[in-house]
Amino acid sequence: MKRLFMLLLVSVFTISLAGCITIDDEEIDCELYPTHVDCLEDIDPTTSEAPGIVNVLDALPTDEIIITFWHVYGQEKAALLNDYIVEFEALYPNVTINAESQGGYDELRNKTILAITSNNTPTMLVGYPDHVAGYLNGNAVIPLDDFILDDTFGVDITDFIDSYIEENRQYQGGYMYSLPYSKSTEMVVINKDIFDANETALTAAGVALRTDAPYTWAELDILAGILVGNGANQCEYLINFDSAANFFINSVRQWDGGYTNSAGDILVDNANTLAMLEYVQDRFEDKTFAIPLAWDADYGSANFQEGDSCMTVGSTAGIKYNVPTGVDAFEIAVAPVPQYDLDNMSAVQQGPNVAIMEDTTDAERLAAWLFITYITNAENTAKWSMLTGYLPVRYSGYDSTIYQAFLTSPDADYKYESMTANAAFLQIGYNDYDPAFAGRVTSSGARLQAEISMKALFAGNATAQQAIDSILSQLGVN
CATH class of the missing domain: 3.40.190.10 (Periplasmic binding protein-like II)
Known part of the structure; x- marks a missing residue:
């Protein structure tokens, strides 16, 4: 059976470029597409100065802001995500987060490609690096470096797991077009x-x-x-x-x-x-x-x-x-x-990262960024990890009281999740990304x-x- 299966599989397989958005080979108009990878100079990853590519508002507007978040999570993970959304919307009453599962990762990627070609993308989404690389060819995602380094809304990027940052900084120019979110090994x-x-x-x-x-x-x-x-x-x-x-x-x-x-x-x-x-x-x-x-x-x-x-x-x-x-x-x-x-x-x-799409307003971008920083803060990345089997994306998440208790003396209901997390932690120094x-x-x-x-x-x-x-x-x- 397995031999027949493989013969059929190999015989019908052809390469698909469905994950790649193609654009013309003509020179990019950088006035029209300032965030396109071909229009950006290489960034110095050690700099503390924002590159000034994406405008970061001084404050979140008080007008109604609606964020669409595409993900792949099933019922249990989606329920936990919705808990975070309720908490976030209580902090920012004028922001509404509409989280929508798109099925599996292939379905998400394919739907996103169609959305890009029809100029109808979500505000933000999860995705693997190869997905983001494909979206970049269509100038469909924005670099997050200006948000990361912003004096008001920035984050301490050194608190994120080193290999996760390296994965998200592998794109042309060294810019971060995504931030770690649901990581696993x-x-x-x-x-x-x-x-x-x-x-x-x-x-x-x-x-x-x-x-x-x-x-x-x-x-x-x-x-x-x-x-x-x-x-x-x-x-x-x-x-x-x-x-x-x-x-x-x-x-x-x-x-x-x-x-x-x-x-x-x-x-x-x-x-x-x-x-x-x-x-x-x-x-x-x-x-x-x-x-x-x-x-x-x-x-x-x-x-x-x-x-x-x-x-x-x-x-x-x-x-x-x-x-x-x-x-x-x-x-x-x-x-x-x-x-x-x-x-x-x-x-x-492995595991998806989270990105913000290009076809968004400054207000939507800031609201999406604030939501990203909320779901990845130390407490929430620890809680997300404990309840989903993913791993904390921040060192402070690993070091948090709640996560250390989970590693060393877990409740009986989380016995196996704790065993898994301990094994994963032993590998943190030699994780490799594709x-x-x-x-x-x-x-x-x-x-x-x-x-x-x-x-x-x-x-x-x-x-x-x-x-x-x-x-x-x-x-x-x-």
């Missing part, structure tokens, strides 16, 4: 009962259960020798990786290989990336590694709960899907994601090809070199 969830049942053998082999440091790939090989099999306390596969794309990209970084850069170069054709893919393919074959394609599924959480894998790697925002329930429920542990070795440690940095670009080749297109190639390896439809060649060919690099 990956963790590995472990079937603690199976590890406990094999405690003697695991301890003797030097790979006993631990949650305060990542397992290396060499240790995963040892674990597989003990835990993979048909026994009562064994699993069909050792470890599942929910996202084939993340698995490819993060493994490349851990092997010091090549993937992409912000210029849009595709860098996968190198010895280290090839060696990584060959190693992974071997581990697919001996059932050390798996991806959800093993069960013709989109995610491996259900199969983890059924005992098909002893460990599963997934988003910190999805911990609840990996907690077993019912009569066959088992206890879990949560640890940082495995690393190839300890020399090139890497963990995926470079964002939107041209003839897009970063979302590169990511899709990474996913397809990893699935082809698992299905046995390609060798490691063929997987690399396919990425280059599908992206038009060779």
